[in-house]
Amino acid sequence: MEKEIRNNINQIINEFAGFDDWMDKYNLLIEMGKSVPVIEPQYKTKSNLISGCQSRVWLQAKYDGGKVYFAADSDAVITKGIVSLLIRVFNGMTPDEILNADLDFIDEIGLKDHLSPTRSNGLTSMIKQMKLYAMAFKVKEKAGEKE
Amino acid sequence: MEKEIRNNINQIINEFAGFDDWMDKYNLLIEMGKSVPVIEPQYKTKSNLISGCQSRVWLQAKYDGGKVYFAADSDAVITKGIVSLLIRVFNGMTPDEILNADLDFIDEIGLKDHLSPTRSNGLTSMIKQMKLYAMAFKVKEKAGEKE
Amino acid sequence: MPFDINKIRKHFPILEEKINNNSLIYFDNAATSQKPLQVIERIIDYYKKENCNIHRGVHTLSQKATRAFEETRVKVKEFINAESSHEVVFTKGTTESINLVANSLGEKLLQEGDEVLVSAMEHHSNLVPWQMVCKKKKAHMKVIPFNDKGEIILEVFKPLLNSRTKILALSHISNALGTINPVKEMIAMAHEKDIPVLIDGAQAAAHIEIDVQALDCDFYCFSGHKMYAPMGSGVLFGKQEFLEMMEPYQGGGEMVDTVTFEETTYNELPFKFEAGTPNVESILGMGAAIDFVREYDLHEIRKHEEELLKYGTEALSRIEGLKIYGTAKEKSGIISFLLDGIHPYDAGTILDQLGIEVRTGHHCAQPVMDRYLIPGTVRVSFAIYNTMKEIDKLVGGLDTVKKMLG
Amino acid sequence: MPFDINKIRKHFPILEEKINNNSLIYFDNAATSQKPLQVIERIIDYYKKENCNIHRGVHTLSQKATRAFEETRVKVKEFINAESSHEVVFTKGTTESINLVANSLGEKLLQEGDEVLVSAMEHHSNLVPWQMVCKKKKAHMKVIPFNDKGEIILEVFKPLLNSRTKILALSHISNALGTINPVKEMIAMAHEKDIPVLIDGAQAAAHIEIDVQALDCDFYCFSGHKMYAPMGSGVLFGKQEFLEMMEPYQGGGEMVDTVTFEETTYNELPFKFEAGTPNVESILGMGAAIDFVREYDLHEIRKHEEELLKYGTEALSRIEGLKIYGTAKEKSGIISFLLDGIHPYDAGTILDQLGIEVRTGHHCAQPVMDRYLIPGTVRVSFAIYNTMKEIDKLVGGLDTVKKMLG
Ligand SMILES: Cc1ncc(COP(=O)(O)O)c(C=O)c1O
């Protein structure tokens, strides 16, 4: 995995490692959610909605100078925390870096059972959607090069 | 239960009780099958065929002087033995006696597992068919009385 | 047997489990119930001593298993007071039972322009199969509304019954709201217009008494896994006259009588509707579950669950900002609620950390959520083994939820 | 693990049972297999520690069970070498899998006058569903004949494939004759004319290797209960392109995405085809069964069963008046036979007294019996735990049969 992504992940793991108690971990996750780059209301559209979660999650991406930037929101604060973790890991990365990333780190932060890839929390869907954005930008760029 | 039927049943139970060995019991059953009042070939029709057995069993009944008489055949000798038991119990009884008969005696002759009412040996179907014949004769007679 | 909750709990080994270092409090019974040892042991015995394929086998294993299987059918017949055991069809669950009827009866009865009537509180399993057959047949689906308390509005229901109505499909108990519907009355009203009625009893079995003859319903469906039985067992009760006129739903295996390439004749009831190798394990397990329930008497169980409902409703109502959805007069042991400003997913996640397993979301009844304009609810649902003390812990847990998220 | 038959037998507790005072010899494996301890224990563990309803639950039990369930899907994908695990649909068995395809694909593809092609050796479960959909669609069923040895006649097969042929449905292995059909070749021939092919693999799973990509079949179906897994588990493999174009078979529960009264949108693959609460117990048990089979390597198992077939065929052939039905060059561990003048029911009944459990009758393949003009056969079918010694006892038993009935 790219070093920068690994660094982001390690940083998150460290932050969580500071807490033993699940309540503190969740409080941190919820706090993190508050700092997520918030998607603007006009982008809370059906097409930006991620399906497969119990709560609604909107995810938007833009491409700038070869790098991808995400914004998101959710009506559930824990879900918002989860998506904020992913955004912290991926923001400012290149499409290729995102596409190649391995996401087992979720296991390492000690919220494993909750953040496991089942349908209810939509983690899988979020990651899939982020990778789809990355793929789309990559394809677009290549098409641009050819022109 | 009518006394005569009970007598018939007891007699059969006694005959089987004479043997401890399953092989002897089966040999007896097979022998009994050989003495079943045999249905004449022209009555081996589809409508006299009992469904639900693995082997084919034909059963026919006639009504004479208020009493029911059965004839049967089967292409399996054990099935033929089973139907012969039933005929021995019921032959010459009145429709009412047949209709009221309780057939738990099958349990008592020591061939229980084989003669239990599951679909493969068709025991249930045979008894049902015999009772149907009895019912038909009874209804017919009543209709006759009314005329 | 006297109703001793501590003894009852001992029959359920899973209740000893720890969840996130807390004792498991299982409040997700409407989704699926836990299994008593009697049921688990029946399965073990079956696979260790009796397992085989039934019906046509002549060998001892097969004869014994066939007998046990058919005895269970009689047990189910008694459990729901059906007239005859050949009106009891074994399926894999409520959803399959309803699909069978929607398909086979719908095929027979529905013409273009006809109507199928359902209530607005149906589980998707009693909605989507009818939508599918309506689409195929160009028939329409009509919906009986319910009021704010979650009660069907009988004055609106009555005029919905008309000459185009071909089927009424209705839940006995709503899984999202807990409402016990006045099915007996509604069946009688439908029958006045000769409309056959299917009752979805998924939430009723093992909670309230089921008497299909007293109800006079034409079909009744339920799942084993929600009544202490193994997964994969289900029942479709159908009145003989209807089952006889219906074509089989699935083909293959024991459901035929004779087969040639030109023509196939079907087996008699109920086998006509039981294609493929039946799930003997699961059906024998259902027999054990019925025995278990009968040991305590359904009235006792109902009384216990009513007490839990009453205690739980009062306790939850005292929590500030908590709103209960479903406050019908006749209710089963199900409480759906929301905490002001807190998403049900967040609440469920925190409760889970405390070992309290509740269900959150739309409970496969999206139209109910749409009716109240909410994304979903937190649902607690009771079973024979739940206690007041567990409800106290839930109240404490909701306090934590509010502190963390409020 | 090395293939040690004594060790293997120890995994199957039922083999210790007595039948009519004799040790059980279980030769009815084509009907259903026995279950190893690994599978039984998986079920016990599930109900004692993990039981709950999966997918939408946020609580720990549900998350864990969901994960285990979806991991089993991946295991099945690997077991049959599918390209993707969303091509693996869980059903309750082969019969349901075939009915699903007959219904959903038949609905899509069949027009009046079209043809569905099956072989003359199909199990009723791969015959009746097609008959039913043909009748509905006014399509015709065409039949591929087999020769006296029980081999499909490829020269007749080829011209049966024509522009009206919309589906070919074929068993991998015949349950009545043991023939291993040349499915790969036949699939290629059908594909030349763009005809999709469904393979009924009920008798293949856990006996020979299944590689759906190498076969290039469009659908592949099998049942858990015939491959050491619990009853109530089944698989439908379907190529994504076909599964995507097909409408759902059953409605309700998790197969939907959003539901309103006006419109319902369906969930993605494979969930679109999995209506109702899935049988988690049974699917996890299937996972344990696959682990069990993998421990010994399918080639080893196949070798063992081939040896039994060879030994058994030779031993039975030496019995005077015994005729084997099904003598194809490529055969699986199934021997169907008749003793001159002795009804299979009689033979089976006597063998049972000796503890030898065989199947008798038409084996749900009546057209096969019609082909040979026989009422049925006695069938012995082998599994991983059978031995040569058991075959010797069968030979002795047949001697008794002849003495008593001959
Ligand atoms: C009211 C109701 N109907 C139908 C169902 C479907 O039952 P199953 O998933 O067992 O088929 C359920 C359970 O989820 C239910 O609560």
Ligand SMILES: Cc1ncc(COP(=O)(O)O)c(C=O)c1O
């Ligand atoms: C070849 C074949 N196809 C289909 C089936 C049906 O399988 P199930 O009864 O498990 O649905 C069987 C088993 O009986 C079979 O042997």
